[in-house]
Amino acid sequence: MFLTINNLMSVVLVGFAIIYSSITVAFAQEEHITANPEPPLEKAVTLEELEKLEAYPDAYQAMSPEARIDWLNSQVEQTDDAVELYRFRRSLAFEYFSHFQSPEADKYCQSNAPLSFDLVYRYLCAMAADESYETTIDTYLKLYEDATEVGDEVIIAQVLMTLGWEQSGNGDIKQAFESYNEALSLGEHLDFYALNDAMANLASLYVIHGDENYVSKGIELHKKTIKRLQQKIQDEPGEATYLKSSLVVARFNTGVAYALHLRDYGEALKWFKLVNSTDISLPNVKLSSLLFSSMSAAYLDEFVEAEQYLAESYKQPEVDSTEFYYLYCYRELVRHKIGKDADMNACLPLHDNTPLEVKIDVYKRISELDDESLRSQGQEHFYQLFIDKLEKRLKQSSSPVASTAELYRQQQEDRLKNELLEKEVALKTAQQKQIEGQYRLVVAMSFILILLMLLVYIRFSQKRRLARQYKELSIVDTLTGLKNRRFLEQNIERELGYIKRTQGTKESNELGIYLIDIDHFKQVNDTYGHAAGDKVLIEFARRINTAIRDVDLFVRWGGEEFLLVARLEHGQKSMMALANRLSEAVKQAPFKADENTEIEVTCTIGAVIYPCADKSTMDISWNKLVKLSDMALYYGKHKQRDCWVCIESIVQPESWDRLLAQDFAQLVETREVTVSSSFEKSEEE
Template sequence: MFPTAARATVAGVLLACLAWALPARAQLDYAELSRLPPFPEEFEALDDPGRLLWLRSALAKASSPAEVYRLKRVLFSELYYAGQEETASEICVESPPLREDLFYRQQCILVTAADFATAQQQLAALVHDARQSGRDAAAAQILSDMAWEQSKQGDIAAAFESYETALSIAPADDLELLSTLMMDTATNYIVNGDETYVRRGIELLARSREQNEQALRNPGPDLDAALLRDNILLTHFNTGIAYALHLFDYAKALSSFEQVNQAESPYLASSLTFSALSAAELGQYKRARRFLERVEAEGSSYFSERPVVKGYLGCYQQLTRRHWDAAQPLSNCLSLDPETTIEVQLDVYRRLTEIDDPAIQLAGLKALKSLFFERLEPQLRGRGSSAASNTELVRLQRESDLKSVVLRQQEDLQREREEANTQRQNFFIALTILLLTLALLIASQLRQKKRLAEQFERMSVRDALTQLGNRRLLEQQIDRELAHVARARRTDPGTALGIFVFDIDHFKRINDTYGHRAGDEVLVELARRVGLATRESDLLVRWGGEEFVFVARVDGEARIRQLAQRIVRAVNGEPFAVSGHPPLQVTCTVGAVQFPFIDTDNLQVWTRLVSLADAALYHGKSLGRNGWVIVSNRSVDSLEGIDRVLGQPLSDAVAAGAVSVQTSFDEPTVQAFTPLPQ
């Protein structure tokens, strides 16, 4: 409270304002964080337990508040993603996140809140802060995460509201975020809503499809065309499900499913099955039979490893045949897997109660009763508790609003009495000027902290010297590339990834002869040259020391040879300018391998392929350097087989017939290496 008019002085009020403006404890300055050196390369190379040991050891020796904060923040992330949430929550209490550190704040809320109602209030405040700082994409992502949890807790109405708010604030140019939000929102509308919300879900699917189609018509450099086409098919399929299982408009359902039936996709077996059901419901029995024949001929492979899906699709196929064959058994419908979604169980059991057979009707009613008491009633009770909790929150808010009104009235009365005092009027003028000045200073600091927060986030995945990505960036993004290849190979078996490992020949000699500063300049220039020789959509990272890893989408080994040659030429094409020394002739050696190397769904094989490319690099060193070596598979058929190749010299694996190699050393070298002075 400010002092009363009888005791107030300008100096006293100024001191009170300054005391209010300062936090209770000294806050960290993001500028200090940006000046911290990056973590050593050895940290990036450690496995998860090794990173935890390294961070705790570094914390024991750290002295500056900025370094302690950074180490605890990274330690929290490692524990959080390792599933050790209780230990991670202790770090949030010891080292609370800074206001601008939005996603650290979100994670701390999730692990420290006493219950979801408390977490929900804190997440709402976090969304507000994100929007106030102009980070709408982050605010939309936090809202999407909160909506998922609200739906899981049974508060469907709140989930709908959160999804709609997220859609309204998501940046228009963030296609991936918008598409995800629209899909999730539409799914919740269709599964949990009444007819109005089901139709709203269909509209959202249409908008998502239109955006994906527009992106395909105007492709950008980083466009994932296969993913966009898959999203388009999924919107058609989900629209068909909405019409078939919720609105019972089978003609429109057929129209949507036909878009899926014309393409190869993971949804083909399901789409053909529901097409058959829709045709049978319309009395088009010949058409329904043709759909079922296509399921048997083309679609069985799509759910061979998904027994739950296979079970309920078999049920719908039996229900379809029942339209023209009254003796068709419904064994699949009477033995649905408990993991079958409630949406499907409700629809199937409802259809069983409509069949003109007392025994089947009774079985359907019993199944509905069991589903209600075991699954639906607990959810309804949960929703009731959630609604009561929300009502209590509203009551408390209204109570708080009433108190605020009374306080404002008292303040207005006090201000009217004080307006007669000229000295008080002058004081308020001075106070207003001061507050405006403070507001400008605070706004300036907030903008600076926002920029520094974004810079701090970028630093964790960037190499400080070359400005390329580091090992952690590759670990974050390689799964996206591997998944793209896995999807694309369903329609184009020639799609692959080239994985290249290359380093500078005789780099230690450069450091020893000209000094580490010259070596750093060589690394920076090499990164620049190779970056210009590759595409922006490729992954180029500094793996450690003078070693680099390059991952690119290719259409066969011929393309891998071209890229390997391009890297070699980019490096040895002209001498490197080094400060204070004559130009240096620098060369590199490249090892490469193709993914997929073996027929496996294990995407984590990429770490072994990096090691195999590294073995090819060192084989190239033994052949004379300044060239490339590509390893191809001849008889390896498992991860253990790759490990056996890695456990011996590459030349031995070639002699044993496990792999073969192609090299540039079988041809004239691109440019001879000029030895450095001894």
């Protein structure tokens, strides 16, 4: 999600004038430049032949980007010399890449493959290619090895920084920081531009993978980068185009940090507006900024402004790389947020090349949607992300331990060999020394066996602890701390089974199933904001918990709905008493939206007792019991809200499907369903 500009300027100009001939990197203008790459060369080209070529004419420097493209193409048409053709086509690849037209540059890389000694051209082609993560990493590692062999520190540092960024996007955090650490250790070989890019990218890693302190530190580093670039623009106006482009990226990354990692949408929108107002054209940046502006405005409930940014995003060019396909997903999330039709096929699933931080953010947002089906799909993809990424990283984290154990094992093995040799000599001198040597061998072998058993136990414990942690995460609502729907689905059959087994015994009990809904919760969100709504949900859960027993099943059912399953010792009397206690617990005092604002909150409760009919009809599924509670709930909401409605009995339980499909008010009126309610109690009093 964060963007990076790989600095080609220092790489191109340092040490390769004999090949590229002092061609400065310029950025693309508004016009789109097309390419028609020639077939690959048949004759091998050597470094010596390239060194003998004359430099490009001085007038080349003064040409516009389009004129340079035209001049190079004309030179290609006029020559059959393999060495000249290699240089001209190579220069075309650099021109297109420096204009941020990677697909066109990649065409030349494919037709005019880089020579093994041409490290700069190989680096450019690696960045221009749209390959899988594994292929990309292999390419950079090979380039790193070759640059190390010839001692080219500039290329080594550049490759390490790009490698670190790729590793970060794939979730290989430890390797990413190690790559950046090694790159920064070569800082004395880098110019201002390369070092500035390295520091900016490292700041993004702090934001993406750090805790709250490191996120704040990363944002401060981004702001320092912005100040350095602004000062450099004043000092070196000749490089203003490149510096202004880097400034746009730094501002965009600062906005992303606020929007997606701190969720401070007001501050994020300030930075995105600076990006939206720029006339610098960078691929995918304007589209990204407009979409995140729209998302930020939507979360601030500024829906008119959000729609304006969304409409403007449709005017931007389509993305040209699979790495940025996720932008279409964010567009659909924004549409869903502001109440428009949305196609979530753009999100489920995301492309394999999508950065890990994007997958986490997108699946988290989908898991928070009101739509149950989409929410479930988001959670499933969260789980798959855990299997594909997190579990592998945890296994990788044990590799250093295994490596240390292997080193220790080899040391012990060498020591044992020495002992055996010593014993072999000792056998010739004394039988007693042989016995002592054998004893030491047994002790050493026992020690190694204990060590191996300990390592196996540690790895088993790690896996078991990880499984427990994931299981806990899968059944807990992260906002309220309550268990969720999945937990209830795993445990409610146990409660129903207990009621069935104890019928007709001294331990006989009934079961109360309560569906609780916060009244006018949407108005709370619309009036006071989603942060206040979250506080209401947390406090609501706390108050209900104070009114029930620890053994009762109380879960967040979804949105502002909660479900309670409680054993009733005195049947209908207990059911109504508990419903009344829950209602009073909620409205005992106003809820606090903030230090100066209080909100009056009430709830409506629908409940059903189990069994609610003849004991021979106890095989009703729990889903139908919840449906009955839901019907009672909406009956109460239709009547007056701030009330409870309890279903006491059903006259014809053999017709469940008909009852569930019929209007509840009619069932009550015809007395097919007997209910008690708080508003009826009030009328009687």
